[in-house]
Structures are given as structure tokens and as C-alpha cells.
Amino acid sequence: MRSLKISGREVLPIVEGGKGVSVSNGRSAGAFAAADCVGTFSGVNSDAFDENGQVVPQVYRGRTRRDRYEELVAYAIRGGIAQAQMAYEQSNGRGRIHMNVLWEAAATPRILHGILEGAKGLIHGITCGAGMPYRMAEIGHSFGVYCYPIVSSARAFRALWRRAYSRYPHVLGGVVYEDPWLAGGHNGLSNSEDPTKPEPPQPRVLELRREMHSYGLDAVPIFMAGGIWCLREWSDWIDNPELGPIAFQFGTRPLVTQESPVSTEWKRRLLALREGDIFLNRFSPTGFYSSAVRNKFLHELMERNDRQIAYTREPVGEHTQALRVGARGRTVFVTPADHQRAETWMRSGFGEALRTP
Ligand SMILES: Cc1cc2nc3c(=O)[nH]c(=O)nc-3n(C[C@H](O)[C@H](O)[C@H](O)COP(=O)(O)O)c2cc1C
Structure with a gap:
């Protein structure tokens, strides 16, 4: 060279x-x-x-x-x-x-x-x-x-x-x-x-x-x-x-x-590493995409990402279904379809609700 x-x-x-x-x-x-x-x-x-x-x-x-x-x-x-x-x-x-x-x-x-x-x-x-x-x-x-x-x-x-x-x-x-x-x-x-x-x-x-x-x-x-x-x-x-x-x-x-x-x-x-083991994700707190090796930690983040739904504190628009979340059973409102999904998650043991940005 x-x-x-x-x-x-x-x-x-x-x-x-x-x-x-x-x-x-x-x-x-x-x-x-x-x-x-x-x-x-x-x-x-x-x-x-x-x-x-x-x-x-x-x-x-x-x-x-x-x-x-x-x-x-x-x-x-x-x-x-x-x-x-x-x-x-x-x-x-x-x-x-x-x-x-x-x-x-x-x-x-x-x-x-x-x-x-x-x-x-x-x-x-x-x-x-x-x-x-x-x-x-x-x-x-x-x-x-x-x-x-x-x-x-x-x-x-x-x-x-x-x-x-x-x-x-x-x-x-x-x-x-x-x-x-x-x-x-x-x-x-x-x-x-x-x-x-x-x-x-x-x-x-x-x-x-x-x-x-x-x-x-x-x-x-x-x-x-x-x-x-x-x-x-x-x-x-x-x-x-x-x-x-x-x-x-x-x-x-x-x-x-x-x-x-x-x-x-x-x-x-x-x-x-094998082909496909690296992927671009958006979990970095900087807000930028970053590339990472798939591992258990990222797998869990990906699954958590899939279990996100929009909610409101009052019934608004399509958010008609009341859902009780958290230790104190606070009520939030979600769409009927998300309500069903949330119930399924909770039945499978994902009972802790977290607020995401
Ligand atoms: C673990 C890791 C950390 C990195 N940190 C930085 C960084 O702090 N600032 C930066 O400008 N680039 C950073 N880079 C990018 C590298 O400087 C380089 O441009 C990039 O890795 C090139 O692609 P390659 O990994 O396919 O060789 C980082 C890359 C890796 C793999």
C-alpha cells in the first residue's frame, strides 16, 4: 500500500x-x-x-x-x-x-x-x-x-x-x-x-x-x-x-x-460470531442506533420492547378499556386490543408495569 x-x-x-x-x-x-x-x-x-x-x-x-x-x-x-x-x-x-x-x-x-x-x-x-x-x-x-x-x-x-x-x-x-x-x-x-x-x-x-x-x-x-x-x-x-x-x-x-x-x-x-449475531438496536440511552452482539440481556430488552402499549389516565378516543396496573392497582385506559394483550402478558407472569418514554 x-x-x-x-x-x-x-x-x-x-x-x-x-x-x-x-x-x-x-x-x-x-x-x-x-x-x-x-x-x-x-x-x-x-x-x-x-x-x-x-x-x-x-x-x-x-x-x-x-x-x-x-x-x-x-x-x-x-x-x-x-x-x-x-x-x-x-x-x-x-x-x-x-x-x-x-x-x-x-x-x-x-x-x-x-x-x-x-x-x-x-x-x-x-x-x-x-x-x-x-x-x-x-x-x-x-x-x-x-x-x-x-x-x-x-x-x-x-x-x-x-x-x-x-x-x-x-x-x-x-x-x-x-x-x-x-x-x-x-x-x-x-x-x-x-x-x-x-x-x-x-x-x-x-x-x-x-x-x-x-x-x-x-x-x-x-x-x-x-x-x-x-x-x-x-x-x-x-x-x-x-x-x-x-x-x-x-x-x-x-x-x-x-x-x-x-x-x-x-x-x-x-x-x-456467526452471520446474523450482530444487529442494530435502539436501546442506547444516547438515542442513536448502535450495533451489538445478540445476547440474553438484549433479548430481554427486545421482548420488553414488544410488550409496550400506549395508555392514558382518562378514557380518551380508542382508549376505552380500564386496566389495573402496578402494586396499588392504579387504573389506566388502553385500547380493547391492547387490553387483551396485556391480560395475556399478566397471565404469563409479566405483572409489573413500567412507564417507558
Ligand atoms: C466497542 C466499540 C466502541 C466504539 N466507541 C466509539 C467511540 O467512543 N467513539 C467513536 O467515534 N467511535 C467509536 N467506535 C467506532 C470505531 O471507532 C470504528 O469507527 C468502527 O468500529 C468501525 O467499524 P468496525 O467495527 O466494523 O471495524 C466504537 C466501536 C466499537 C466496536
């Missing part, structure tokens, strides 16, 4: 995607960098170490919310700096080290400032997805680090470019295209996209490249992320003049490496 200039250095176009919280860390990112690739550690509440090399437990002692918030910021800054130092040591000064942050998480701009200040020269780029982190470009500019916005469509990039990166074009190191159907972790499916109807990634990345071309960004690499396990399967993406410079971001596969911090059980489970 041809090397690419990423965050100011020629490296192999192979990237470990950032995985929160501490699923990619200084050790895994440093190993990618040591192999002249790009490693990304998660800068979201990462672990710091004490003088004996033990992980510092993130225990909150503050009495008020404000105090605990300050503690969180301090832990996050200390952890991010520690992971950057570890990545740098592991890398032997090779490759590039990026940090992944979650813009929506509490105090992210402050934490970013703290980490970038405390780990000067150790972090070469920041990746950030979820929502529209317009201020990232300005932060990248003031600290002299490259930015890698994560998008799932050309349209999302257009908004980021117009609002932010057009003012700081020099900080745009690359654009991560995270395929909303293929990528592990949370997925950026838009309302018009169907989780059960995947679209092939190449036309979508071509659209992104055309969008970038219209802003003169032909030399800026696109990181293809989602479903990449073996580059043999992506040979038509390599040296493809229409796609332009492409790097490949691996998220799930690095989990089964020796350097990955996840448990042996998790690694074994991933290596034993």
Missing part, C-alpha cells in the same frame, strides 16, 4: 478507530503507531495510573453535583494525559497518535483543553463524532493539532465544512466516513435511512469525495470505517482515482489483538 500523509507524517493508511470508554487506550493506540499506522485512544474518562502503575479508581467524593462535576473533569484530564503518554511510549516515536472524544459528554471542551495542554506534542489529531461539533476546528487550530470529524453522509460533512472547517481548512486532517450500517459502536443513521436496508458504502463515499472536491479538498484523506476486517476485500478502493486518498479504519478487529484491553471472554465471543 502507498503511504499517506496523516497528521503531518507519512504513515500506512491503517487506523485503529477510537473506542470509548477505554476500549481503545494508550496501549492499543501505541501499538498501531509503532507499526507506522495511526492509533486512536479514547479520551472519554480514560484511566490514569498511580505511582505504582495501578489504575486510579474514579471515585466521586464531592458532596455537591458541582464538586463531583469538577472531580470528573480532573479525572478525565489526568486520564487523557496518562493515555497519551502511554501511547507515545509504546509507539517509539513512530506513526501517529489520535484521541477520540465525545462532544456531547460533560465538559468536553474544558477536558480537551486540559489534555492537549498537558500532553503537548504527544497527540497529533482528534477525532470526534456524534452531533455537529462545530467548535472542534477552532480548538484544533489553537493547539496545532489536526481534526478528523466523523460523518456518515456527504450532507453531514457539508454542514461541518460550511459552519466550521471552511474557516480553518488547514486543521482538517481527514474525514472519517463511518458507515451507518457496517460500523461497530453507535451509528449515525438518519431518519430517512432504514436500519434493515443497508446501502453499499462506495457510492456514499464517492458522494462525500465529490462534496470535498467542490471545496478543493482532493488531497484530504477519507478514512473508511465499518466492516473492515481484511483489506483483500477492499482492493477496488485502493488507488482508486475517483475515491482519492483513502485510509482504512478498523474498529472491531483490533479488539481481538493481544494489545486490546477487553477481556478474553469478549475476544473469544467476537471470534466465534
Whole structure:
């Protein structure tokens, strides 16, 4: 493969995607960098170490919310700096080290400032997805680090470019295209996209490249992320003049490496997966779709999801049937059909009623 200039250095176009919280860390990112690739550690509440090399437990002692918030910021800054130092040591000064942050998480701009200040020269780029982190470009500019916005469509990039990166074009190191159907972790499916109807990634990345071309960004690499396990399967993406410079971001596969911090059980489970074992669900409290391995916990959530019915406190419209729920036998009103379903569930032992959003 041809090397690419990423965050100011020629490296192999192979990237470990950032995985929160501490699923990619200084050790895994440093190993990618040591192999002249790009490693990304998660800068979201990462672990710091004490003088004996033990992980510092993130225990909150503050009495008020404000105090605990300050503690969180301090832990996050200390952890991010520690992971950057570890990545740098592991890398032997090779490759590039990026940090992944979650813009929506509490105090992210402050934490970013703290980490970038405390780990000067150790972090070469920041990746950030979820929502529209317009201020990232300005932060990248003031600290002299490259930015890698994560998008799932050309349209999302257009908004980021117009609002932010057009003012700081020099900080745009690359654009991560995270395929909303293929990528592990949370997925950026838009309302018009169907989780059960995947679209092939190449036309979508071509659209992104055309969008970038219209802003003169032909030399800026696109990181293809989602479903990449073996580059043999992506040979038509390599040296493809229409796609332009492409790097490949691996998220799930690095989990089964020796350097990955996840448990042996998790690694074994991933290596034993069969087609159909992974599905997109909407159980994440973030509201985004996320991909996960089917297990007993998710199975229970899916069943609970099926046992949801709409109710009102008074008889309204079709909600004509009174249903007694909960320990105190409170009366709510549901449709006749739902009443029958609810009775069947209660007879099968699902007698506890919970309110869902
Ligand atoms: C367990 C897990 C956690 C992840 N956490 C994050 C995250 O915190 N932020 C982020 O931008 N991407 C996250 N990702 C996405 C990866 O960076 C990467 O883009 C994605 O996994 C690529 O798809 P693949 O898993 O098919 O290789 C996560 C992925 C996994 C599997």
C-alpha cells in the first residue's frame, strides 16, 4: 500500500478507530503507531495510573453535583494525559497518535483543553463524532493539532465544512466516513435511512469525495470505517482515482489483538460470531442506533420492547378499556386490543408495569 500523509507524517493508511470508554487506550493506540499506522485512544474518562502503575479508581467524593462535576473533569484530564503518554511510549516515536472524544459528554471542551495542554506534542489529531461539533476546528487550530470529524453522509460533512472547517481548512486532517450500517459502536443513521436496508458504502463515499472536491479538498484523506476486517476485500478502493486518498479504519478487529484491553471472554465471543449475531438496536440511552452482539440481556430488552402499549389516565378516543396496573392497582385506559394483550402478558407472569418514554 502507498503511504499517506496523516497528521503531518507519512504513515500506512491503517487506523485503529477510537473506542470509548477505554476500549481503545494508550496501549492499543501505541501499538498501531509503532507499526507506522495511526492509533486512536479514547479520551472519554480514560484511566490514569498511580505511582505504582495501578489504575486510579474514579471515585466521586464531592458532596455537591458541582464538586463531583469538577472531580470528573480532573479525572478525565489526568486520564487523557496518562493515555497519551502511554501511547507515545509504546509507539517509539513512530506513526501517529489520535484521541477520540465525545462532544456531547460533560465538559468536553474544558477536558480537551486540559489534555492537549498537558500532553503537548504527544497527540497529533482528534477525532470526534456524534452531533455537529462545530467548535472542534477552532480548538484544533489553537493547539496545532489536526481534526478528523466523523460523518456518515456527504450532507453531514457539508454542514461541518460550511459552519466550521471552511474557516480553518488547514486543521482538517481527514474525514472519517463511518458507515451507518457496517460500523461497530453507535451509528449515525438518519431518519430517512432504514436500519434493515443497508446501502453499499462506495457510492456514499464517492458522494462525500465529490462534496470535498467542490471545496478543493482532493488531497484530504477519507478514512473508511465499518466492516473492515481484511483489506483483500477492499482492493477496488485502493488507488482508486475517483475515491482519492483513502485510509482504512478498523474498529472491531483490533479488539481481538493481544494489545486490546477487553477481556478474553469478549475476544473469544467476537471470534466465534456467526452471520446474523450482530444487529442494530435502539436501546442506547444516547438515542442513536448502535450495533451489538445478540445476547440474553438484549433479548430481554427486545421482548420488553414488544410488550409496550400506549395508555392514558382518562378514557380518551380508542382508549376505552380500564386496566389495573402496578402494586396499588392504579387504573389506566388502553385500547380493547391492547387490553387483551396485556391480560395475556399478566397471565404469563409479566405483572409489573413500567412507564417507558
Ligand atoms: C466497542 C466499540 C466502541 C466504539 N466507541 C466509539 C467511540 O467512543 N467513539 C467513536 O467515534 N467511535 C467509536 N467506535 C467506532 C470505531 O471507532 C470504528 O469507527 C468502527 O468500529 C468501525 O467499524 P468496525 O467495527 O466494523 O471495524 C466504537 C466501536 C466499537 C466496536
